[in-house]
Amino acid sequence: MKDFIIIGAGQSGLSMAYNLAQTNSNYLVLDANEHIGAPWLKRWDSLTLFTPTEYNHLPGMKFPFPKGYYPNKYEVADYLKSYVEHFNIPIEFNQKVTSVTKVDGVFEVTTAKEQFKSKQVIIATGPFHTPYTPPCHTDIAEDVTQLHSENYKNPNQLQDGDCLVVGAGDSGVQILSEIADTGRKVHFSGTDNIKAIPQTFLGKTLWWWFTKIGFLSVNRYSKIGQWLSKGVQPVIGTDVKSLLAKDNVIHMGRTLSADETSITFQKGSVSSIKNIIWATGFKPNFFWIDGISFDEMNYPSNYRGVSNDIEGLYFIGLPWLYTRGSATLGGVWKDADYLMNYIAKNQQAA
Template identity: 35%
Template sequence: MENTLDCIVIGGGQAGLASAYYLKKWGLQYLILEATEQAAGSWPKHYDSLTLFSPARYSSLPGLRFPGDPNHYPTKDEVISYFNEYTKYHKFNVHTGEKVTEVRKNGKEFVIVTAKGNIFYSRAVISATGAFSKPNVPVIEGSERFNGKMIHSSQYRNINDYKNQRVVVVGGGNSAIQIAYELAQISNVSIATRKPISFIPQRFLGKDIHFWLKITGVDTLPYGKKFSLNTSVMDMGVYKEAILNKKPDRKPMFTNYTGEGVMWSDGKEEKIDSVIYATGYKPNVNYLTTLNDAIDQLGNPLQNKGISTTMDGVYYVGLSGQRSFSSATIRGVGADAKYVIKRLKKSIL
């Protein structure tokens, strides 16, 4: 078809933008389709106090350095501003407000349909929506009876609605600790985890941990999903001390909900006002269900290092553990995009 592009990128967050960089650099005709009104991925939806866990010097996408002091830890607003500047700087071809609802294959071409009813055609598709846009909320007995507030961390914004509440944050990763720590300043907060929280020093011998990950090569080793989902918390010492001082405290995961609260593992029932799940995300690739065998029954992409193992022309960038420990991060997504698009280019040209 005359208007067929080489590639359509679904999602305009860090993975989609890194993909666009290499697609443009290597002369491929592409288009990014982004569901929201700006190419910033899930970042605008995150809680207000979120900061990157890596300093600015290790938080750049390919082709543009993250601005400001290279040793500072960028805020949510700084990241969004950087993405917007990145898009303008490279003059990427982006259509915002175009949520992809369906991807079909017609011969060697892909047909991409959006919620607005617009149709696009391409020789290849990069799914770049997989890491942080579909909340994972575990099924726990009795949750339907719970009368309190129950949300995922993706819905949490700030402490304003939680003053003097009894709050439980479920999860032992960086986001769980950040949220619980700030809520503990104005509320009675517990972190519920299935195992003790593991802490990693943010700085070692005067250097941020990402310096050591980079020079040792650990950050880009092909560890895969098992290691990428490690829940160790990067800490300057603040969070570990807070847990020791029980602000917030840590409790073994509760066994079930009651009408007014939860039942803890020791058999004690407690009234709870709010539960916040900081339990990560599932791959968000529902628009691929119309492609036979592109994803499994649980909605997980069938892929190896970002290349579909079941559907020629389908690629992924930004999945957790896709090729390394850092695949789903700003610092790691560029390397994966480069790897994927080299193979994409070879297959269509």
């Protein structure tokens, strides 16, 4: 019997583990991956954060790079590994949790291998679970290479011929830019109205300005927070206007339909595409947790990470759990602190 089980060994799970360790709690972290940092290493090879070093610290240990430096995915994974080793965080890998059920006041956490019991459970699996690909992808000819951005590594995966990148978020735009730099003809499918902001402005980083104006501390329950959280997030650090103006980049608008011979967009049909990168995001999956309700985005109902349905169940690392920074490497510690204080007060009251 554990006092706490944390499900997920990413930055949010590690932040909670750090806090629990400070109180000498009997806890365990379960993670579905083979090693720490695996989700980062699965991303495309050229991935770098759009937050500089000074905004990437987890509690108790600074990110070990100079101020103003933008780390790549390998450096983030190494930092998380060092964090686990430094604080001796107990993690069991290859433990994909299939269900969480509360029975007679005790949580039963079941994996593909075994069952664990705990008094309280913290869900730290993040927001990115099931890759989403539009239904029309099944109508496309089998000789077309199709990759979700989750599985895209670099342009060497692509066969000869034209490419299509679908998705106007950070991932889609960064992958589009990388493939366009190879000189290959790339069709782009996404909105005509991409909002983009630079990483630096007037000699200061974007995140310096965000902190200065209080953007990162606006909470989701305020009027401004409700407006921001429901809006389209801007692309950060990519000159989208210049990218779409390249001779080998053809903006087709939204994808409408597909068949064995061509793909149809708002701006016409194309039959020459041999590769498609679907940077179309992910759907959350928390349906393996018994007895909880969901909000309109299929995230578990909660207030600042405290379950609205089950006592002793908590969530961390979700987008806009409380603020814009809730799901970021350097912002999750604030939510971890809040949850730890909430837990401590509840234990004292008991």
